[in-house]
Amino acid sequence: MSPHETTKLFVYGILKKGFALDLTQRGVPFFHTAHLPEASLYRIHSGVGMRLDRDPLREGVYGEIFELENHAHSWYWLDRIEGVAHGVYDRKLVFPVTNLGDAQHRDVQAIPCWAYEHVMFPSDWYNEDRLITTGRFE
Numbered sequence: 164m165s166p167h168e169t170t171k172l173f174v175y176g177i178l179k180k181g182f183a184l185d186l187t188q189r190g191v192p193f194f195h196t197a198h199l200p201e202a203s204l205y206r207i208h209s210g211v212g213m214r215l216d217r218d219p220l221r222e223g224v225y226g227e228i229f230e231l232e233n234h235a236h237s238w239y240w241l242d243r244i245e246g247v248a249h250g251v252y253d254r255k256l257v258f259p260v261t262n263l264g265d266a267q268h269r270d271v272q273a274i275p276c277w278a279y280e281h282v283m284f285p286s287d288w289y290n291e292d293r294l295i296t297t298g299r300f301e
Contacts, residue, residue, distance in 0.1 A: 173197060173259045173276040175226035176211040176300045186229045191237060194228040197259035204295040211300045212281025214289050222298035228276055245279045252279040
């Protein structure tokens with residue numbers, strides 16, 4: 164399978180387990196926690212948005228990976244709630260890093276996933292005042 168054919172989704176906000184739109188509540192299987200170093204997390208009104216960047220001084224974004232292989236209808240729902248058609252978020256291919264395996268045999272892997280990047284505002288809108296420095300939406 165090529166990376167563009169992945170059925171995995173990296174989430175970092177309200178789609179995570181225990182949050183308002185928890186994907187497990189929709190029957191979508193949780194795969195693993197992950198870290199996306201080449202991204203930054205920003206406060207977007209009462210929510211959160213991720214921007215892909217290459218700033219090595221930033222923490223990156225911590226999130227979760229879900230497997231949507233048998234949930235094709237969920238892609239339509241996700242694109243709708245993320246406002247893809249209205250230019251709010253754009254679905255991008257990313258490669259978050261995760262530690263697979265048990266405590267004795269860790270296997271660090273970059274997993275091809277889709278993720279939603281917030282693209283609604285001009286790039287100068289994403290500044291240090293809105294940056295979530297920990298890279299975690301909690």
